[in-house]
Amino acid sequence: MQDAIWSRTLLPATRDALLASDPLPTTADVVVVGAGLVGLCAALSLRRRGVDKVVVMDRRSVCGESTGASAGGLWPGHECLTLASPDIARNARDLHAALREEFACDYVGCGVLRLMDEGEASRGLARVERTRKAGFAAELLTGGDLAACEPLLRHAGAAIRFPGDGSIHPLKLAAGIAEWLRGNGVKICLNAEVLGIAPAPIAVTTSAGRMAAGSIVVAAGAWTPLLTKMLGWRPPIRPIRGTLLATDKQPAGTLRSIVIGQRYYYWQLACGPLAGGGSEEDVGFEAGSDGAVAADIRREWGSLFPSLRGLRFTSCWSGFRPFCEDMQPVIGRVPGCDGVYVSAGHFRKGILLAPLSGELLADQLLENRQWRSAKAFRPDRFPLAAQLCQ
Ligand SMILES: Cc1cc2nc3c(=O)[nH]c(=O)nc-3n(C[C@H](O)[C@H](O)[C@H](O)COP(=O)(O)OP(=O)(O)OC[C@H]3O[C@@H](n4cnc5c(N)ncnc54)[C@H](O)[C@@H]3O)c2cc1C
Structure with a gap:
């Protein structure tokens, strides 16, 4: 990405915070791969619900890809008829409003x-x-x-x-969430590219070392299938x-x-x-x-x-x-892989849907609970033949 307006309009200290990395621990309860807004919101929901050791890792910086290149638009009214259901649209709107009360992000x-x-x-x-x-x-x-x-x-x-x-400054929101995560014990490990995922026992091999984890959440945006194909499953993202x-x-x-x-x-x-x-x-x-x-x-x-x-x-x-390919995100357990989850494929609505996606993901990972209105997001909706490496 080149010269996005968002990083140029941050205070230097905020910009530095998006680049600051914690050392990679050797174990985690949950490791989230991808420090875009979807990964950060997944970590936020998990930590708030009591998961002790959450680690977020990214091969680059916090929100250095799609999130940091986005328009920051929150258009739940405009998009409500294209989302899976009106219930999803209303929840996306309301969860964002709550997040904005907590984290300053230049909402207009x-x-x-x-x-x-x-x-x-x-x-x-x-x-x-x-x-x-x-x-x-x-x-x-x-x-x-x-x-x-x-x-x-x-x-x-x-x-x-x-x-x-309306719209927000996506990096200001990301910086606020990252600060909260760090303040609550979540490690954010940057410049750590995930190179391998082992399903049982769960472990990730990264360019910065290896880590064992209870569960893994792949929130790697457009790169998600490149990671999940290591597990024999490739969503059409x-x-x-x-x-x-x-x-x-x-x-x-x-x-x-x-x-x-x-x-x-x-x-x-x-x-x-x-x-x-x-x-x-x-x-x-x-x-x-x-x-x-x-x-x-x-x-x-x-x-x-x-x-x-x-x-x-x-x-x-x-x-x-x-x-x-069906214009809906993919949120939930990777078919056939206990402990491995995905939250990706948000296309033009990832800024809007990130807080809701974090909640949906936490419901499934922690309580094995799926919202009826979010059935359209189930990973196993894609037939197996289409999932295997294309
Ligand atoms: C021009 C543009 C305008 C947009 N406007 C809007 C808008 O107005 N409103 C809206 O709601 N959405 C908008 N979007 C869409 C939105 O930006 C995305 O849906 C959302 O940012 C996706 O978030 P994410 O966290 O899934 O992905 P990303 O932000 O791309 O994050 C994925 C992260 O995974 C990391 N990663 C990938 N592979 C690996 C690996 N192997 N190891 C470690 N880390 C890895 C990447 O480095 C990246 O940081 C826009 C997008 C663009 C490009």
Whole structure:
């Protein structure tokens, strides 16, 4: 990942905390592989429920991959109809709200504006109704109401507004959680790449040494199948690269909402820069960004916000979203492997779903309990033939 706005907008001490590593212990009750937001939230839920020795390990830094490259968007209203159930969407929203009360993370509750073409208004009304039924606020805006809501936007059609949605600074949230974890005895071991997983007895071999563990949670984002294939199981998760651009600091209120256009989305960070993008590039683990994609983002930006067309985007970065082929995350016990769990495949919603995923994971690992509404996340939903090394 190159030059993401988030690490550049942290205080040096916070940035250093994301790079600070504990020495690797030789044993753990639970080892979490992956210090992205999904892994950190799994460790948080486990430690809070009394697991004594939790170790989080990562081959890089805390949130140095997809989480640190994300847009930090929390759009439960906008996404509630694409999640497994309205219950999942409401729990994701409520658990995030509780986390934000505890850990400062620059939350901006500005709402999402989903733009629609002219003539789509009747479909928009139906979506508003279904969203409200799911327990989220939504309204259809047209003409003068839309212009008043987002004065710099030039858009001839309608828009659905989801006023309860917003965005955070994902690294600030991660830094707060990491500090809590360390303060409560959790070891966060960085620059430790997991090279091997043995199932019985459970142990991980890493570039920094070997560790025996009671259980293991693989939360390695887009890299998850590369680890679980060592156990003969390979969920259909793969990387989809996303590119984002950002300007330098702009006056507060330049953008008032998160605006989702036909191809990309745009918002203003709490600390001032405007940002936008969110491409879906199927290029494997090819790092970097494509000039044509960046130009396409700038083109849409210029057509939606003509008066801002002259602004320079001074940052451009990309990250690998963990895409799962049925668009739902994979959370639970690895089929046929006692003590080995997975929490991965969150694709475009991992920031939103991380706290809920931590709770779901802890329920299964500690109490062998599965939420009825989270059945769609079961690892064993993939037929065995598709799981074996493709
Ligand atoms: C451009 C972009 C915009 C996005 N915007 C949003 C958004 O607005 N809202 C939202 O909810 N989601 C968004 N997402 C998606 C979100 O970022 C992801 O779903 C989420 O971050 C996944 O978290 P994770 O912890 O599973 O993965 P990651 O954050 O990728 O963490 C996985 C970790 O595993 C580590 N790892 C991998 N292999 C090994 C190994 N062998 N040994 C040790 N460690 C290993 C990696 O180093 C990494 O730190 C966006 C993503 C991108 C790229």
